[in-house]
Amino acid sequence: xxRLVPLTLAAILLVSVPARAEVATxxxxxxxxxxxxxxxxxxxxxxxxxxxxxxxxxxxxxxxWHVRHLLDPAAVVEGSFMPAMxxxxxxxxxxxxxxxxxxxxxxxxxxxxxxxxxxxxxxxxAPAPAPAPAPAPETxxxxxxEAPEIDTAAPGSIDTGRxxxxxxACAGCHxxxxxxxxxxxxxxxxxxxxxxxxxWHxRHLVNPSLxxxxxxxxxxxxxxxxxxxxxxxxxxxxxxxxxxPPPGPDPKRGKRIYVEKGCGGCHATRGGGxxxxxxxxxxxxxxxxxxxxxxxxxENPRSTSxxxxxxxFKLSEADMNDLVxxxxxxxxxxxxxxxxxxxxxxxxxxGGDVEQVEERILHARGHGRNxxxxxxxxxxxxxxxxxxEEMVRRQNLMGVKAEIAxxxxxxxxxxxxxxxxxxxxxxxLYLAFVVVFGILFGSWLxxxxxxxxxxxxxxxEAVRDTEREQQKRRLPPYRPGAPGQAPDEE
Numbered sequence: 001x002x003r004l005v006p007l008t009l010a011a012i013l014l015v016s017v018p019a020r021a022e023v024a025t026x027x028x029x030x031x032x033x034x035x036x037x038x039x040x041x042x043x044x045x046x047x048x049x050x051x052x053x054x055x056x057x058x059x060x061x062x063x064x065w066h067v068r069h070l071l072d073p074a075a076v077v078e079g080s081f082m083p084a085m086x087x088x089x090x091x092x093x094x095x096x097x098x099x100x101x102x103x104x105x106x107x108x109x110x111x112x113x114x115x116x117x118x119x120x121x122x123x124x125x126a127p128a129p130a131p132a133p134a135p136a137p138e139t140x141x142x143x144x145x146e147a148p149e150i151d152t153a154a155p156g157s158i159d160t161g162r163x164x165x166x167x168x169a170c171a172g173c174h175x176x177x178x179x180x181x182x183x184x185x186x187x188x189x190x191x192x193x194x195x196x197x198x199x200w201h202x203r204h205l206v207n208p209s210l211x212x213x214x215x216x217x218x219x220x221x222x223x224x225x226x227x228x229x230x231x232x233x234x235x236x237x238x239x240x241x242x243x244x245p246p247p248g249p250d251p252k253r254g255k256r257i258y259v260e261k262g263c264g265g266c267h268a269t270r271g272g273g274x275x276x277x278x279x280x281x282x283x284x285x286x287x288x289x290x291x292x293x294x295x296x297x298x299e300n301p302r303s304t305s306x307x308x309x310x311x312x313f314k315l316s317e318a319d320m321n322d323l324v325x326x327x328x329x330x331x332x333x334x335x336x337x338x339x340x341x342x343x344x345x346x347x348x349x350x351g352g353d354v355e356q357v358e359e360r361i362l363h364a365r366g367h368g369r370n371x372x373x374x375x376x377x378x379x380x381x382x383x384x385x386x387x388x389e390e391m392v393r394r395q396n397l398m399g400v401k402a403e404i405a406x407x408x409x410x411x412x413x414x415x416x417x418x419x420x421x422x423x424x425x426x427x428x429l430y431l432a433f434v435v436v437f438g439i440l441f442g443s444w445l446x447x448x449x450x451x452x453x454x455x456x457x458x459x460x461e462a463v464r465d466t467e468r469e470q471q472k473r474r475l476p477p478y479r480p481g482a483p484g485q486a487p488d489e490e
Contacts, residue, residue, distance in 0.1 A: 063096070152227070154224075158231050205226035251326040258327075298315065298324070350407055361374050364422070
């Protein structure tokens with residue numbers, strides 16, 4: 001047993017050393033590939049992409065997921081612009097390292113307040129709090145504000161710059177001659193942009209936000225590498241692409257703003273949300289509530305709705321346009337106007353069931369059942385049916401399935417009650433039949449017994465009558481010479 005201990009320890013060391021080596025290699029690759037330029041780990045790095053402090057604890061993100069993500073990020077995370085910067089072997093080492101990261105992520109900073117006008121207090125009811133903002137997508141952040149001292153006059157190499165462009169995966173965010181991803185500006189004509197000389201490119205590469213305030217490009221290169229890259233970029237003198245027209249109002253983004261601002265705390269859409277304010281399910285169909293009305297209402301609710309307790313929100317022009325576009329998109333769909341064939345058949349069957357239940361209730365009343373409670377419940381089902389008919393008339397089927405389901409539930413409950421009563425009634429009828437049959441059968445047995453006894457008595461009487469008759473007819477014994485007797489024959 002004593003010898004087993006060192007052998008066990010040796011086996012553990014033999015197994016764990018390669019694993020530690022893989023982790024160490026992955027950790028070195030994390031630094032070598034500049035992953036900290038886009039990710040935060042234990043409080044260090046840039047929040048371009050998701051924080052990796054607790055990468056090993058994310059549900060579903062096992063080693064295989066990390067390997068696939070590192071080799072082809074966009075194929076695993078839709079919309080990701082993270083470049084593929086590693087080989088298959090390097091992806092394995094990095095994945096082993098990521099699977100050791102199980103610390104606690106840093107707390108998110110509170111979002112700035114957007115409301116600028118406090119509404120009048122609402123008695124005994126307040127809007128629901130806005131939901132917590134969703135985690136930020138993979139958006140780039142600015143580099144530090146101060147740039148290191150660089151000799152911008154130092155010579156560079158175009159070939160080295162071209163190689164660095166590929167090595168640093170710049171195509172993950174930029175396009176040259178149609179190749180790459182258009183997260184950042186198109187670099188096809190980077191060498192012919194007015195004012196962007198060699199010195200500008202060098203300083204921009206080392207510290208993007210210093211020259212372009214608000215730039216989301218991370219600082220990925222050293223001063224020497226920036227010189228080579230700048231010389232390469234100055235060779236790109238192709239025609240600059242025509243910038244796309246500014247995007248119009250986006251209802252999908254407006255829906256996100258609706259959620260972020262907590263509008264659902266006071267307003268409902270399609271059955272979900274608060275009831276303090278009007279239902280906005282078909283806000284885009286309200287007469288007179290056009291884009292201008294919604295914009296004025298959002299900026300100052302009391303200007304369009306006197307007495308409104310809705311707060312005023314200060315939104316950017318783009319956010320306002322997107323939110324208004326979302327509100328105007330809330331209109332009836334085809335399934336809000338017309339019931340599907342399956343739902344029509346279901347509603348028709350419901351009408352037939354109500355008629356059958358009504359007939360059964362009348363039948364139950366005829367057998368002495370107090371049916372007042374059942375008639376009241378049946379009236380509730382008819383109310384739901386009337387609501388559905390009104391919805392169909394107005395071509396507003398919002399909630400029609402719930403109304404039909406409620407009526408069906410009432411009818412089903414009545415059918416169960418009637419089944420129980422009719423079952424009890426059948427039982428009573430069967431019992432009555434058995435009792436009557438028993439009485440009749442017993443009476444038949446008694447009558448049969450009486451008849452048998454009567455018959456036996458008559459037989460006995462007949463026998464007795466015969467005996468008496470024979471007794472009367474019996475002759476006296478023969479005596480010779482007695483008068484009235486014939487002589488014996490010789």
